[in-house]
Amino acid sequence: MIEVKNVHFTYPSGVEALQGVSLKIRNGEFVAIMGQNGAGKTTLVKHFNGLLKPSKGNVLVDGMDTRDVSVATLARKVGFVFQNPDHQLFSETVEEEIAFALRNFGFKENVIKRRVTWALNLLGLTQYRKTSPFMLSGGERKRVALASVLAWNPKILILDEPTIGQDYGQKEKLRQFILQMKAQKKTVVIVTHDVEFVAECNPRVVLMSNGKIVADGEARKILTSPEILEKAAIIPPEISRVFLELSEFGFPTNVIDVYEAGEIILDFWEAKNREHV
Amino acid sequence: MSMFEGLKFRKVSSPIHDLDPRVKFFYVIAMFAVAVMYMELLPLIVLFLIQVPLVTMAKVTKQWIKSMRGAAFFASIIFFTNFIFSYLYQGQQALPSILEYSMAMTLRFIVLVESFSIFFLTTSPDHLGLALEKSHVPYEFCFAFTTAVRFVPVLAEEAQTIMDAQKARGLELEKGNILKRVRNYIPILIPLIVNAIRRSLELAEAMESRAWGATKNRTNLYELKLRRGDYILALLTVVMLVLAVYARWHIPIPRIMEIFPWKASR
Amino acid sequence: MAIIETEKLTYTYPGAEKTSIENISIKIEEGEFVLLTGPSGCGKTTLCRCFNGLIPHFYEGKLEGKIQVVGLDVVKHPIHELAKHVGLVFQNPENQLFALSVEKDVAFGLENLGIPRKEIRQRVDWALKTTDIYHLRERPPYELSGGQQQRVAIASVLAMQPEVMVLDEPTSFLDPLGAKRIFEDIHKLNKELGITIILVEHRLDLTAKYANRIIIMDNGKVILNGKPREILDSEKARLIGIGIPKVTRLYQFLNGKGMRLNYVPLSSEEMAKKLKEVFKQ
Numbered sequence: 016m017i018e019v020k021n022v023h024f025t026y027p028s029g030v031e032a033l034q035g036v037s038l039k040i041r042n043g044e045f046v047a048i049m050g051q052n053g054a055g056k057t058t059l060v061k062h063f064n065g066l067l068k069p070s071k072g073n074v075l076v077d078g079m080d081t082r083d084v085s086v087a088t089l090a091r092k093v094g095f096v097f098q099n100p101d102h103q104l105f106s107e108t109v110e111e112e113i114a115f116a117l118r119n120f121g122f123k124e125n126v127i128k129r130r131v132t133w134a135l136n137l138l139g140l141t142q143y144r145k146t147s148p149f150m151l152s153g154g155e156r157k158r159v160a161l162a163s164v165l166a167w168n169p170k171i172l173i174l175d176e177p178t179i180g181q182d183y184g185q186k187e188k189l190r191q192f193i194l195q196m197k198a199q200k201k202t203v204v205i206v207t208h209d210v211e212f213v214a215e216c217n218p219r220v221v222l223m224s225n226g227k228i229v230a231d232g233e234a235r236k237i238l239t240s241p242e243i244l245e246k247a248a249i250i251p252p253e254i255s256r257v258f259l260e261l262s263e264f265g266f267p268t269n270v271i272d273v274y275e276a277g278e279i280i281l282d283f284w285e286a287k288n289r290e291h292v
Numbered sequence: 293m294s295m296f297e298g299l300k301f302r303k304v305s306s307p308i309h310d311l312d313p314r315v316k317f318f319y320v321i322a323m324f325a326v327a328v329m330y331m332e333l334l335p336l337i338v339l340f341l342i343q344v345p346l347v348t349m350a351k352v353t354k355q356w357i358k359s360m361r362g363a364a365f366f367a368s369i370i371f372f373t374n375f376i377f378s379y380l381y382q383g384q385q386a387l388p389s390i391l392e393y394s395m396a397m398t399l400r401f402i403v404l405v406e407s408f409s410i411f412f413l414t415t416s417p418d419h420l421g422l423a424l425e426k427s428h429v430p431y432e433f434c435f436a437f438t439t440a441v442r443f444v445p446v447l448a449e450e451a452q453t454i455m456d457a458q459k460a461r462g463l464e465l466e467k468g469n470i471l472k473r474v475r476n477y478i479p480i481l482i483p484l485i486v487n488a489i490r491r492s493l494e495l496a497e498a499m500e501s502r503a504w505g506a507t508k509n510r511t512n513l514y515e516l517k518l519r520r521g522d523y524i525l526a527l528l529t530v531v532m533l534v535l536a537v538y539a540r541w542h543i544p545i546p547r548i549m550e551i552f553p554w555k556a557s558r
Numbered sequence: 559m560a561i562i563e564t565e566k567l568t569y570t571y572p573g574a575e576k577t578s579i580e581n582i583s584i585k586i587e588e589g590e591f592v593l594l595t596g597p598s599g600c601g602k603t604t605l606c607r608c609f610n611g612l613i614p615h616f617y618e619g620k621l622e623g624k625i626q627v628v629g630l631d632v633v634k635h636p637i638h639e640l641a642k643h644v645g646l647v648f649q650n651p652e653n654q655l656f657a658l659s660v661e662k663d664v665a666f667g668l669e670n671l672g673i674p675r676k677e678i679r680q681r682v683d684w685a686l687k688t689t690d691i692y693h694l695r696e697r698p699p700y701e702l703s704g705g706q707q708q709r710v711a712i713a714s715v716l717a718m719q720p721e722v723m724v725l726d727e728p729t730s731f732l733d734p735l736g737a738k739r740i741f742e743d744i745h746k747l748n749k750e751l752g753i754t755i756i757l758v759e760h761r762l763d764l765t766a767k768y769a770n771r772i773i774i775m776d777n778g779k780v781i782l783n784g785k786p787r788e789i790l791d792s793e794k795a796r797l798i799g800i801g802i803p804k805v806t807r808l809y810q811f812l813n814g815k816g817m818r819l820n821y822v823p824l825s826s827e828e829m830a831k832k833l834k835e836v837f838k839q
């Protein structure tokens with residue numbers, strides 16, 4: 016569980032990136048943090064594993080104040096995958112890259128071996144075991160970065176902008192993967208601008224703007240409220256925009272899923288046809 | 293860090309900002325020369341004070357104070373080393389003159405920082421690059437200069453991100469003996485280098501795409517023209533130089549403690 | 559005559575074993591808005607690099623086949639010659655801005671071409687106003703937001719008054735509103751100034767509506783090339799796994815259940831309009 020209690024954070028440059036944020040993320044939840052560029056999303060999630068410490072207020076991870084424990088200790092619980100994989104890859108082989116964190120945490124060699132194999136498998140990287148990470152494509156490098164964090168099996172997983180530059184197939188794989196994590200009762204927090212991706216996953220959405228949380232709730236509710244979204248420079252997903260236009264026919268306005276939308280339209284259409292007959 | 297903070301250019305419009313960088317640079321060099329000429333406290337105080345109006349005219353007082361505060365640390369080091377060494381050589385009797393001498397050495401440093409910070413605070417690196425170009429420095433070098441200024445903060449931020457990313461994977465930089473500690477930096481250095489290379493490739497690509505090297509006769513959006521203010525500053529600087537040189541050889545410079553005898557008589 | 563024409567264009571990066579693009583034969587007409595998409599690594603960026611001569615002049619490697627841009631043979635003309643006609647905007651705004659003020663950056667290309675100062679000033683101001691960043695002209699680019707930076711990158715290409723602009727995922731780092739504004743700007747350049755646009759993008763939900771042509775690549779080859787409505791509704795597009803817009807998928811779903819709209823929508827506006835028509839009958 017992550018508890019953020021009235022946190023303020025100011026960078027040394029004087030930018031007040033967080034201005035009183037309170038948030039509770041329970042175990043097993045899937046949360047998407049959204050909001051405009053510079054809203055403070057990355058700053059907020061960097062507090063979850065202690066990379067940043069609040070200037071004011073507290074962040075508790077499983078009851079531990081992040082101020083009292085080292086990043087390394089917190090990292091065991093909270094896995095953090097950065098936006099750009101090139102900011103972390105440095106090893107000669109993919110295998111070594113994944114083992115890096117396990118060595119830092121002092122796992123035994125035979126455990127390391129088992130974990131590496133497991134992580135390679137999970138992300139479909141087994142064939143690249145002995146390849147240099149620098150030889151891989153962007154999408155693959157991103158998966159190596161993810162595997163290198165998953166390897167130690169953290170309870171909480173944070174992904175900063177996981178969909179940037181990814182094609183549809185890769186996004187779909189990522190979605191499946193997150194659902195799998197959810198099934199294992201892991202907490203997953205993603206930071207993203209990708210409205211359509213969020214609409215497909217339907218997580219809890221936390222909306223940020225100017226260092227504050229401006230809305231918090233399930234995706235189908237938040238992503239279908241244009242007035243709320245506007246504050247965070249977000250545009251409702253396409254399906255929602257269709258339904259917002261169609262409210263005059265008595266359609267629900269909180270639809271974001273293609274198939275749900277299809278069923279509603281069909282029902283309405285069939286009912287209308289029956290009337291005519 | 294804060295001393296460099298004080299050297300960071302901010303766009304403000306003021307008569308000092310409008311001056312030609314070449315003339316300002318001439319002024320800085322002249323200041324440097326004069327400051328080095330004198331070992332006495334009095335003229336250095338004068339040098340320090342005559343620059344203060346420039347700072348207020350340039351409307352950069354706040355940043356300037358910041359850079360001076362940043363320099364304070366080095367200044368105190370200079371003061372104490374001078375003081376201690378002179379003391380060791382000359383002993384207790386000469387204490388007041390040692391004190392004055394150490395203060396003069398410190399002030400000399402401060403005067404240098406003062407004039408450099410006026411220069412950097414009021415000269416946009418763009419204009420500086422242009423001035424280099426006009427002084428027949430090859431364009432490639434000038435471009436490299438402005439690009440370096442542009443990318444230093446970017447690289448610093450990137451280094452921080454990389455450090456964070458590795459810490460998030462359990463890297464503890466301060467762990468182990470000296471050798472281990474040095475090795476701890478490998479996971480930070482490699483991504484930093486790889487990214488710098490990637491970045492420079494992308495930059496090169498973008499430059500090529502914008503007709504880099506199309507003609508030898510490159511033009512420039514900005515132009516440097518000497519204006520009235522430039523002539524005035526150049527003239528003042530020359531006058532100051534002449535006076536300083538003259539005074540150095542022809543006027544005996546009193547010590548402060550000679551002016552204020554109460555100090556000496558103690 | 560087509561503004562861009564390639565014939566059996568094939569390219570291999572130096573030291574690479576595999577070709578990155580293979581047998582590309584396309585024709586792009588003046589004033590078109592072309593959306594180029596396809597799975598990651600399929601060769602989109604590589605093809606873009608051919609349009610202004612980065613391939614083969616900057617990247618060496620092996621180029622076969624023919625490519626002509628505004629009537630110039632790319633192989634025979636240096637990049638700076640082609641740069642006057644084709645502007646490239648890249649994904650990461652940070653790495654395409656070098657100067658310490660916005661206007662200096664926008665002037666960079668013109669300075670390289672040796673254009674007289676007075677004209678540079680005029681063209682820089684025009685480009686800044688067209689992209690709505692005139693008020694930022696004296697700011698250092700690295701202090702701007704991502705969206706503003708990307709606008710500077712577009713302005714700096716625009717100032718060179720190219721006939722063709724190629725934009726390679728220009729909004730990936732931007733928030734949805736910022737991205738939408740950039741796409742609208744690009745659309746405006748196409749409509750009002752008649753600049754031919756080639757836009758590389760994965761997120762078709764946001765962009766399909768602007769295009770009058772979509773080219774889909776896979777594995778270095780062009781797989782589909784044609785009108786957006788036909789392409790996005792095709793079986794092949796679905797199989798390659800590109801992100802077909804949600805409204806198009808909704809249309810397909812309804813179609814499959816017997817509700818025929820007879821018009822493939824590309825945006826929520828089009829879909830809503832069509833449904834309203836049907837419901838009001």
Ligand SMILES: Nc1ncnc2c1ncn2[C@@H]1O[C@H](COP(=O)(O)OP(=O)(O)OP(=O)(O)O)[C@@H](O)[C@H]1O
Nearest residue numbers: 026027028030032051052053054055056057058059
């Ligand atoms: N290292 C830093 N030093 C100083 N200021 C910073 C630093 N990192 C971020 N900021 C500032 O803090 C604010 C919040 O930044 P943050 O990176 O958290 O935003 P974000 O919501 O993640 O934005 P984006 O969507 O662009 O990633 C911004 O104004 C930013 O300029």
Ligand SMILES: Nc1ncnc2c1ncn2[C@@H]1O[C@H](COP(=O)(O)OP(=O)(O)OP(=O)(O)O)[C@@H](O)[C@H]1O
Nearest residue numbers: 152153571574578597598599600601602603604605
């Ligand atoms: N500079 C290079 N040197 C060698 N090979 C390269 C280079 N750039 C790209 N490639 C290879 O060429 C192929 C096509 O890459 P390209 O960057 O054109 O793909 P893309 O369609 O733009 O992908 P993405 O959507 O991820 O940007 C890939 O297999 C890639 O590994």
Ligand SMILES: [Mg+2]
Nearest residue numbers: 056057058206
């Ligand atoms: Mg961020």
Ligand SMILES: [Mg+2]
Nearest residue numbers: 602603604726
């Ligand atoms: Mg690409």
